[in-house]
Structure formats: C-alpha cells, structure tokens
Amino acid sequence: MAAYTLTKAGHKVLMLEAGRDYDPVKETPMLNTNGEALLMGAGTVDKDFGFYDATVDGGWTVPGEPYTTGESSDFYWWRARMLGGRTNHWGRFSLRFSKHDFKGFSRDGLGADWPIEYADLAPWYDKTEELVGVCGTNTGLDDMPDSAEGILQPPPKARVTELLVSAAAKTLGIPTAPMHRAVLTRAKGDRQACFYASPCGRGCSLGAAFQTTTSLIPMAKATGNLRVLTDAMVKEVNVDENGKVNAITYIDKKTAKQHKLAARVVILAASACESARLLLNSKSGNFPVGLANSSGQVGRNIMDSTGTGLGAHIPALEGRPIYNEDGHSSNHLFIPWWGHKQQAKGELDFPRGYHYELNSGFKEPGAGVGGKLQGYGKALKDQVKRITAPESD
Numbered sequence: 001m002a003a004y005t006l007t008k009a010g011h012k013v014l015m016l017e018a019g020r021d022y023d024p025v026k027e028t029p030m031l032n033t034n035g036e037a038l039l040m041g042a043g044t045v046d047k048d049f050g051f052y053d054a055t056v057d058g059g060w061t062v063p064g065e066p067y068t069t070g071e072s073s074d075f076y077w078w079r080a081r082m083l084g085g086r087t088n089h090w091g092r093f094s095l096r097f098s099k100h101d102f103k104g105f106s107r108d109g110l111g112a113d114w115p116i117e118y119a120d121l122a123p124w125y126d127k128t129e130e131l132v133g134v135c136g137t138n139t140g141l142d143d144m145p146d147s148a149e150g151i152l153q154p155p156p157k158a159r160v161t162e163l164l165v166s167a168a169a170k171t172l173g174i175p176t177a178p179m180h181r182a183v184l185t186r187a188k189g190d191r192q193a194c195f196y197a198s199p200c201g202r203g204c205s206l207g208a209a210f211q212t213t214t215s216l217i218p219m220a221k222a223t224g225n226l227r228v229l230t231d232a233m234v235k236e237v238n239v240d241e242n243g244k245v246n247a248i249t250y251i252d253k254k255t256a257k258q259h260k261l262a263a264r265v266v267i268l269a270a271s272a273c274e275s276a277r278l279l280l281n282s283k284s285g286n287f288p289v290g291l292a293n294s295s296g297q298v299g300r301n302i303m304d305s306t307g308t309g310l311g312a313h314i315p316a317l318e319g320r321p322i323y324n325e326d327g328h329s330s331n332h333l334f335i336p337w338w339g340h341k342q343q344a345k346g347e348l349d350f351p352r353g354y355h356y357e358l359n360s361g362f363k364e365p366g367a368g369v370g371g372k373l374q375g376y377g378k379a380l381k382d383q384v385k386r387i388t389a390p391e392s393d
C-alpha cells in the first residue's frame with residue numbers, strides 16, 4: 001500500500017520480497033473441483049489450508065527458516081513467502097476498531113488506553129476501504145463504526161441459514177449485521193465483481209477478493225515507478241555514522257549472495273513480527289540494541305486475535321430443495337462484538353465479549369465431509385446432499 005501511494009505520487013520505489021513471484025491470473029485454481037485434487041483438496045503439512053490454498057509458498061512452517069518458541073509457548077505464526085504476502089489468502093473480513101478498542105481501559109479498567117482515538121483514524125479507514133473495495137452496510141452500532149457515505153459497496157444477500165440465526169439472535173437481543181468484506185460486489189477499475197463461484201482462500205484472479213497481487217502492485221507498476229525484486233530476503237537496515245538510514249542489506253535467495261543497496265528512505269512492511277526482527281537485527285554503534293529500540297520495547301507485547309470454530313447441524317434446514325446458494329465463500333451476515341454488558345454483570349468469565357462469523361450454505365463437499373457420514377452407495381449420496389459441510393475459507 002505504501003509502494004502504491006508513493007509511486008502514484010511520483011517517487012521511485014524498489015520493493016524487496018523474500019518470497020517468490022506470484023501471478024494470480026495464471027496461477028489461481030479458481031474453478032478446479034475438489035475431486036481433481038489430492039486427498040479431495042484436504043490440508044497437508046505442505047498446504048495447511050488445503051491443496052488449492054493461495055499460499056503457494058510458506059505457511060506455519062517455512063523450509064529454510066528455522067522457527068522456535070519460548071518454553072511452554074505455543075505461538076504459531078503464519079508466514080506467506082510470496083509476492084503479496086498473506087493478502088493472497090486472508091479472510092477479507094475488513095472490520096474497523098471501534099472507539100472502545102482504542103479506549104478499553106476507560107471502559108472496563110483493563111489494559112491501557114491508546115494515545116490516539118477512533119476519530120483520528122476514521123478518515124484513514126475511509127481512504128483504505130475506498131481503495132481496497134469493501135462491501136457491507138452502515139449499522140450505527142457502537143462496536144461497528146460506520147464508514148463515510150458512499151464508501152461501502154452493497155453487501156450480498158444473507159443466506160437462509162444466516163437469516164435463521166439472525167432471527168434467533170434477535171429474540172435474545174443480540175445484533176446481527178452484514179459482514180464487511182474486501183470483496184467487490186460491483187466492478188472497480190480493472191477489478192471485476194465477484195461471481196460467487198470459488199472459495200476466496202484460493203486467491204482471486206478477477207481481483208474481486210482484494211489481494212495486492214491483483215490490485216495495488218499492478219497499479220503501482222503501471223506508474224512506471226515500481227521495481228519488484230523477489231527472492232530477496234532483507235537482512236538488516238544500515239545507517240551512516242550519524243545514525244541516519246542509508247542502505248539495506250539483503251540476501252539473494254537464488255544465489256545465496258549478499259547485497260547492499262543505498263536508500264534514502266526505508267519502509268519496513270515485512271509483517272509485524274518480521275519487521276520487529278529486522279529492527280532488532282539492525283544493530284550499530286548508534287543503535288546497540290537495534291534500530292528504533294531505545295525503549296527496549298521492539299518485539300515485545302505482541303497481541304494476536306484468537307478464535308475458535310464451532311459447527312452445528314440444524315435439522316430445520318435439512319431436506320430443503322437444493323439450489324445454487326450464491327454468495328461469498330464466507331459469511332454474509334455476522335454478529336458484531338457483544339458481551340460487554342454480560343461480562344460486567346459477571347455472566348462471562350472473560351473480558352470484552354466476542355463476535356461470531358457464521359459460515360453456512362450449500363457447497364461442493366470437501367474431504368472433511370466424509371467424517372460425518374456413514375454407509376455407501378445411494379444412501380451415502382443422499383446423506384451428502386442432506387448435510388453438506390461448507391468448505392472452509
């Protein structure tokens with residue numbers, strides 16, 4: 001995003017990417033069936049998110065990149081090593097922090113307030129959503145801030161399952177809302193609208209599901225100001241005798257040779273953990289504990305989002321006519337953050353509640369569907385038709 005903004009403003013930018021080059025138009029298996037894939041497309045050690053997942057290089061483990069965790073720590077870190085990084089397969093859920101996320105301490109006395117507030121970022125959220133292309137609606141809900149008028153594209157219609165959950169939630173006083181997702185429902189520039197035929201996690205050669213390899217990178221290249229070097233693993237940021245950044249050092253992974261490139265300005269955008277690691281690796285006389293680390297806080301206090309999955313079989317939805325349940329390969333409707341009041345009343349034993357991302361609908365069965373079925377022949381096929389497990393994003 002920085003490269004796009006700078007090249008558009010007329011600056012020359014060199015982008016160094018540790019992973020391989022990736023062309024979604026040629027490489028995305030959008031319409032392949034699970035039956036054509038090994039193990040019906042199931043996840044393996046090499047392809048954690050399934051055979052067709054867009055992460056063509058990298059994952060929970062990256063060959064050649066040792067990864068260890070502290071004692072009794074279980075932190076896994078997804079590292080996509082390819083042009084476009086994790087944007088090629090991310091869930092495209094595009095939610096804003098709310099005013100409460102910035103001022104949590106003021107609300108419930110836990111953690112610390114941020115030194116900035118929601119209003120400081122709101123115009124930047126608008127700019128980003130407009131650039132990326134996000135669908136959804138403004139709800140006026142406290143925990144789901146509205147976008148400026150005209151920014152959001154219309155959301156896809158809620159599916160029958162989502163309507164059922166929504167009606168049930170309503171009786172409990174729990175709000176539901178169209179999910180905000182970075183998937184186009186209307187064409188935008190060279191990017192086409194989604195035609196609802198392929199799981200977004202495979203990547204999107206149409207550019208409907210936002211990923212930088214079909215949008216910002218080609219748009220930046222079109223300015224003539226961007227050069228991209230792939231298989232270039234940055235090792236450290238170099239400074240001159242006054243402590244001013246003047247170069248970067250990288251390893252060409254194909255030749256294992258080290259190179260140093262002069263630079264007036266360096267932007268580290270190698271993901272939160274790797275950018276921190278690069279700062280810590282950039283030690284010099286002026287910066288003995290790493291660059292920008294006089295506080296000693298670089299690489300500490302990491303926060304991640306955590307989640308869990310829950311599946312349910314709703315008999316009321318069984319046996320309905322089978323039709324093309326068009327839509328995103330993920331939820332159209334969701335339950336925004338709620339539970340603060342329940343926590344305050346002692347009804348929840350953890351702070352700040354949670355949100356629900358519902359996934360449902362008729363889908364092409366994947367490998368996982370077999371685990372829930374018994375028998376063979378026509379009886380088995382009938383069961384598959386009755387209870388199809390959604391293919392995960």
Ligand SMILES: Cc1cc2nc3c(=O)[nH]c(=O)nc-3n(C[C@H](O)[C@H](O)[C@H](O)COP(=O)(O)OP(=O)(O)OC[C@H]3O[C@@H](n4cnc5c(N)ncnc54)[C@H](O)[C@@H]3O)c2cc1C
Nearest residue numbers: 017018078081082085086090091092093233234270271274
């Ligand atoms: C399965 C999954 C689902 C997700 N779903 C959502 C979602 O629905 N909504 C949401 O908001 N977020 C989601 N995320 C998170 C989101 O994808 C990331 O927060 C976002 O992509 C981070 O962008 P980034 O540019 O910081 O890092 P990345 O996308 O990881 O890109 C970093 C790039 O830097 C390269 N790099 C790393 N080290 C070096 C080096 N030393 N030298 C040169 N290049 C280097 C990497 O190869 C990579 O291409 C999801 C993530 C995963 C894994």
